[in-house]
Amino acid sequence: MTEVYxxxxxxxxxNQPISNEEMEDYLGRINGKDSVAKARIxxxxxxxxxxxxxxxxxxxxxx
Numbered sequence: 001m002t003e004v005y006x007x008x009x010x011x012x013x014x015n016q017p018i019s020n021e022e023m024e025d026y027l028g029r030i031n032g033k034d035s036v037a038k039a040r041i042x043x044x045x046x047x048x049x050x051x052x053x054x055x056x057x058x059x060x061x062x063x
Contacts (some may be wrong), residue, residue, distance in 0.1 A: 017049035024045045
């Protein structure tokens with residue numbers, strides 16, 4: 001069996017962090033309305049921001 005070694009690691013996060021308040025600006029709204037469950041879900045999962053490889057027009061910024 002061939003031995004394999006991890007020789008380095010790295011991190012890449014596309015664009016700037018997106019806050020919970022900005023999330024729907026990037027992903028869009030369902031039927032043009034704000035999500036009714038968004039606040040509850042975000043409170044339970046504890047996520048404060050995330051990184052998307054898309055812009056506010058849902059166009060890819062990285063490939």
